Amino acid sequence: MEQKTFFFKHFLQRTLFLMVCIVCASSMEAQNSIKGKVVDNQNEPIVGASVVIKGTTSGSVTDIDGNYTLKAKPGDVITFSYVGFKSESKTVKGNRIDVVLTEDANMLNEVVATGYGAVSRKNLTTSIAKVKADDVIKTGTTNMGQMLMGRAAGLQATLSSAQPGGGVSMTIRGGGQPLYVVDGVVMPTDELVASSGGTTTVLPTSIDRSGLAGINPEDIESIEVLKDASAAIYGINAANGVILITTKQGKKGKMRISYEGSLSTVNNYKYLKQLNAQDYMTYANVFKKEQYLYNHQMKPYGPNEYDGGNSDAYTADQIANAQTTDWVDYVLKNGSISSHNVTIQGGAERLTYYVSGNYYKQSGTVANSSYERFVLRTNLGAQLFKWLKLNTTINYNKNNNNNGLVGGTSAARGVQAAGILTAALVYPTNLPLYDSEGRYSAYLTIPNPVGMLEMTNRSYLNGLDANFSLDFTILPGMLTARALYGYNSENTKRNVYIPSNVYFDQMYKSRGSLTRSDRDNATMEATVTFNHSFFDEKLTVDAMAGMGRYLNHSSGLGIAYNDINDVIGNDNIAAATGDKKPSSYRTSDEKRSQFGRISLDFLDRYVISASVRRDGTDKFFKDKKYAWFPSASIAWKIFNEQFMKRIPWINMLKLRASYGKTGNDNLGTTLYGAYGAFGSQIGFNENATRYVPYYLVSKDYPDVTWEKTIMKNVGLDFSILHDRIDGSFDYFVNDVTNMLGTANTPGLSMFGTYPINGGHIRRYGWDATINSTNIITPDFKWTSTLTLSHYNAIWKKRFPNYDYNEYQQREDEPVNALYFYRTDGIIKSDMSNCPETQPEGFRYPGCPVIKDLDHDGKITVKDIDQVNVLPKLYWGLGNTFYYKNWDLNVFIYSQLGLKKYNYAYDWADGRELANQTTNQGQIIKRAYNSQTNPDGDLPGIAFRLSNVSLPGSCGTDIYYQNASFLRVRNITLGYTFNAKNLGIFRDYVNSIRLYVDALNPLTITSFDTFDPEVKTGGNYKGGKAEYPMTRTFSFGMKVQF
Secondary structure, three states: OHHHHHHHHHHHHHHHHHHHHHHHHHHHHHOEEEEEEEEOOOOOEOOOOEEEEOOOOOEEEOOOOOEEEEEEOOOOEEEEEOOOEOOEEEEOOOOEOOEEOOEOOOHHHOEEEEOOEEEEHHHOOOOEEEEEHHHOOOOOOOOHHHHOOOOOOOEEEEEOOOOOOEOEEEEEOOOOOOEEEEOOEEEOOEOOOOOOOOOOOOOOEOOOEEOOOOOOHHHEEEEEEEOOHHHHHHOEOOOOOEEEEEEOOOOOEEEEEEEEEEEEEEEEOOOOOEOOHHHHHHHHHHHHHHHHHHHOOEOOOOOEOOOOOOOOOOOHHHHHOOOOOOHHHHHEOOEEEEEEEEEEEEEOOOEEEEEEEEEEEEEOOEOOEEEEEEEEEEEEEEEEEOOEEEEEEEEEEEEEEEEOOOOEOOOOOOHHHOOHHHHHHHOOOOOOOEOOOOOEOOEOOEOOOOHHHHOEEEEEEEEEEEEEEEEEEEEOOOEEEEEEEEEEEEEEEEEEEEOOOOEOOOOEOOEEEEEEEEEEEEEEEEEEEEEEEEOOOOEEEEEEEEEEEEEEEEEEEEEEEEOOOOOOHHHOHHHOOOOEEEEEEEEEEEEEEEEEEEEEEEOOOEEEEEEEEEEEEOOOOHHHOEEEEEEEEEEEEHHHOHHHHHOOOEEEEEEEEEEEEEEEOOOOOOOOOEEEEOOOOEEEOOOOEEEOOEEEEEOOOOOOOOEEEEEEEEEEEEEEOOOOEEEEEEEEEEEEEOOEEEEEOOOOOOOOEEEEEOOEEEEEEEEEEEEEEEEEOOOEEEEEEEEEEEEEEEEEEOOOOOOOOOOOOOOOEEOOEEEEEOEEEEOOOOOOOOOOOOOHHHOOOOOEEEOOOOOOOOOOHHHEEEEEOOOOEEEEEEEEEEEOOEEEEEEEEEEEOOEEEOHHHHHOOHHHHHOOOOOOEHHHHHEOEOOOEOOOOEOOHHHHHOOOOOHHHOOEOOOEEEOOEEEEEEEEEEEEEEHHHOHHHOOOOOEEEEEEEEEEEEEEEOOOOOOOOOOOOOOOOOOOOOOOOEEEEEEEEEEEO
16 A cells, blocks of 8 residues: 555656646747847937836846847737837747837927926926927038027027128027027127227128037037026026027947038029129219209209200210129129038946037138138046046137128228128229229229239137036935036137238228137036925925036237238238237126025926026126026926816826016126226327327216016917827016116216116017927828917117107107108109109109108108018928938928018119219119109109208108018938948948938018028118028938948
8 A cells, every 4th residue: 555655656746747847848948039129210229228028027128239138939029118219019929129219209208408407398387499409400500590590489590691600690589699508508609709900901890600609510419498487597698598508418338420421512692783884884874964954953853954964974885895894793603511520429337428520611602701610529428436427528619711801891981991792783894804004993992892802801710618517416316416617718810911902991002910819708506406206206396506606708919000011911010111000908707696496396287486596797886796586487287187187189288387587787888987098109209208198988887787687478388189299389578677778978078978777678479389290100200390489579668868759659669660751652754643742852753752641731740650670470380201211301481571671772872873983783773764764663863862851850661671581491301221221331330311402492582682681780881782692502421330
C-alpha cells in the first residue's frame, strides 16, 4: 500500500513538473523581441518616450536615438506616448514597429510664456497672443518684426521701409513702441545708428532699419505678445505692451545637424515714372504758358485775351531731337538674397546644447544699398547638481550695411541735398550724363543722381548678447529660485565721404566723417517661485517674487572734416586741410524694481491672479522716483463645470477679465538743469586767446512725474469640435493719463518749451483669433489661422495751453483726426461746373470744387469734414495644406478703411515745369491744363499758384486716397524626402526639404503709384521718393542629418 502511494505521489509530481515546463516553454515561444524607433513628424528621434504593453506594467523607454526593445507576443497592443505628443497604439504583428508621434495641438495644454513664468492656455487669465516661429515662413525676412506682420491679433506690424534690413513699425493696440524681452533680458528697441557727420556732410535720412538686428529669425522658438494687464509685471516702459521672445534650446537626444539655405531674386514693384525728355520739354512749354495766362488774368483764368507774350522754353526742333536720360534706371535695379543657416543641437542627461550660425547677404534694389549679417549663437544648459542648473546664451552678430542714399533731407536743406531717388525723379531727362568737359552734368542746385553713386555711406554694427541664469531647486516640484544676468553690448561705426567731383549740397568739395557709437544694457534679476496644490488638488497656488536692476549706458564720438585728396579720403583724415569738427556724447540711466505675482486656481474652475511692481528711475526728482504698478485678473473655466459635461462638442470655454496699471518715464528730454558747450570757439586778441562759451541747456523741473496707463480687458477663449476650431476674442480699454509732453513757454522766455504732465488719451477696440483644422485625413491636412483687430484712440483731455482750431472737435476728438474741405471734381475751362459758393481765390479752371456740406449757400468752417485716418480693420489669414510629402503655405494680410495722403501727386506740380526747376512724374499728364487736357482729373497750375486760404486755413481732401490694401505676404510650396525615400542616403540624412517661395508677390489696392503700406515720413524737399516695395522669389533647401 505504501509503495502504491509513493508511486502515485511520485508520478503526480513528475506530471505537474512536466506540465509547468510545457506551459513555460510554450509561453517563451509565444513572446518575441520587438524593436523599433519613435520619431516626431520631422523624423527627429524622441528620447524618453514611454513604450508600454496595454493592460500591463511591462514596457520600455526610448534611448537617445529614439530606439526601444521589449518582449511581446503577437496580438499585444503597445502604447507609445510622450509629453506634448498624441499617444499612438499599435498591435504586434511582426518583430519591428516604428512609430511617428504627432504634436498634441490640444489648446488646453499649450504652454504660454508670461512675465517671469509660463502657464497652460487653460489657466491663462490675461490676453496674450502666441506666435510659433516654426509656423512662420522666414524666407526673405531679415528681422523679427517682418515675421509678425499680420500674425498676432492686436499687434499692428507695418513695414516702414523696404530697404535691406528694413524697419517694421510695431504697436500693440495702437500704443507706442513696445518693450522687448529676449530670454528674460530687456533689450533696446531701436537700431543703433551713428551720426552722418552733421552739417559738414549733410546726407539724406536714409536709414530705417529694425532693432534686434542681431537675432537670427531661425533661432526664435516663439514670440508672445502681452497686450493687457499681463504687461503690468514689467511696470516701467510696459505701457505699450510687451513682446517676449524665446529662443531655441537644446534637447536631450543624439546630435542633430541641420542646414537650410536659400537663394532669392528681388524685384521692385512698379515705381513712379518721370517724364521722358520729349514730354518734359513739351509740358514745360504747356505749363509755362498756363502760368503766363494765370498771372496776367488771361482766358480761361481771367477776362483778358491772350496777348502772345509768352515764349516757349523749348523749340520744336529741340524737342524732336532730345535724347532721354533715364535717371531712375541708373538708380533702381534688381536685387538678390543669399541665406545660409546651420544648427547643431542635442544633449545628454546633464548637458544640452544648441549652436547655430547664420550668414545672410542682401543686395538691395536701389544702387549702393546692401545688407550683410553674420550671427553665431550658443544656448547651453548644464545640470551641475541635482538642485542646480546653469543656462548660458551667447549671441555674437556682425552687420555690414551699405546705407544707400534714399531718404529725406536733413539739416534744413532743400533739394540741393535730396535723396538719390528724389534727385533721379527731379533731374531733367533731357540732360546728358556728362557735360562737355567729362564731368557729371549739373543743373541748378540739384545733385546729379549718378554722381551721387560715388558717395560713401556705410555702417558697421557689432553686437554681443550674453545671458547667464542659475536655476535652483530648493524643494522639488514646489520651490525654485533663479538668478539672471543679461548683458547686451553694441558698437557701430559709420563711414561717410563725398568726393570733390560730386556736386552735392551746392558745392564741389571733398568732405567726410568718421563716427562711432556704443551702447551697453544690463539686466540683473533674482526671483523665487512657489507652486503647489493643496486639499487633493482643489487649490493650486503659483507665486513668484523678485527684484531687478537695469543699467543703460551709451556714448559716441566722431569727427567731420573737409578738403582732402580723394585718393586718401577717410583713410588718413590728418591730411585734410580744411575745418575739422570733433563731437562726442555720453548718457546713462538706471532703473530698480521689486515685483511679485500670485495665482490661485480653485477646483480647476476659477483662477484669480494678481501682480505688483515697484519701479524706480533716476529720471525724476527724489520724491517722484518710485511708483507702484498693480494688476489683477480672473478666469472662469466654464468647460469644467458639471453642466458643461452634457455638451461634449465644447472642449474649452473660458471667460476672463483683467485690470492693470503700467508706467512710462520716457519723456525724451532731461528734467534736470544742465549746461552745454556752444560748440564754436570765440577768439580774442587776434585769436591768440580762444574760449568756448557755455549756456544753460535746461532748467530743473521737479514737478514732472510718471505717465500712467490703465489697461482693462475682457476676453473669451474657446475650443470646440475636438479642438478642430479654437480661438479667442478680447475687448479692451486703455487710458493713458498724466501724459508726458511739452508746452509752450511764455513770451521772452529763455526756452521755447518746457516738460509737463497733462493730457489723457483713451484707446479702445477689440481683437480676435480663430484657428481651425478644416480637413484631416491620413494623407491630407488643411489648417487655417485668422487674426482680426480694430482700435481707436480719442482725446479725453488735451495738454494744458493747447490751442484749438475753430473747427476742431472739443470732446472725444480722435487722436488721428484729419480735417479738410470735401471736393467734387475740377473746375472746367468754361466754368460751367463752378458753383456760386466757390471761394473767390478758387474760382479758376483747374481748381477743385469745394463742397458746401451744410448747404447754407457759403463756404465756412462748418463745411469742414473730419475723418479718422486709422485703419478700421487689421487682419491676417494663413492657410497651410499638407498632402503626403507636399506642403503649401499661403499667408495674406490686410489693412482696411485707411485714408492716406498720396505723395505721388506731389509729382504733378505744373509750377516746377513752368519754371524748369525740376522734372515731374508722368502723373502730371492727368493734371488740368487748358491747352491739352481741359478734362484733367487732377488740379492744374491755378490751384498751385493760388495763395488764398480757405476759412479756418484748413486744407482739402485733394490727393488723399483710400489706402486700404490686401497683400499676399507668402506663397510657399515644398516637398520633403523622408529617410525611407532617400535610398542609400537614409543612413546619413534624415530628411531633405526643397521649397520655392514668393514674398509679397501680389498687392491689391486702389492707392496710386506708391505703396500704401510703406511709411512716407521725413522732410522731403523736391518730392517724396521712398525705397520701393519689393517682391522676392526664392528657392531653398533644408537638410536634416
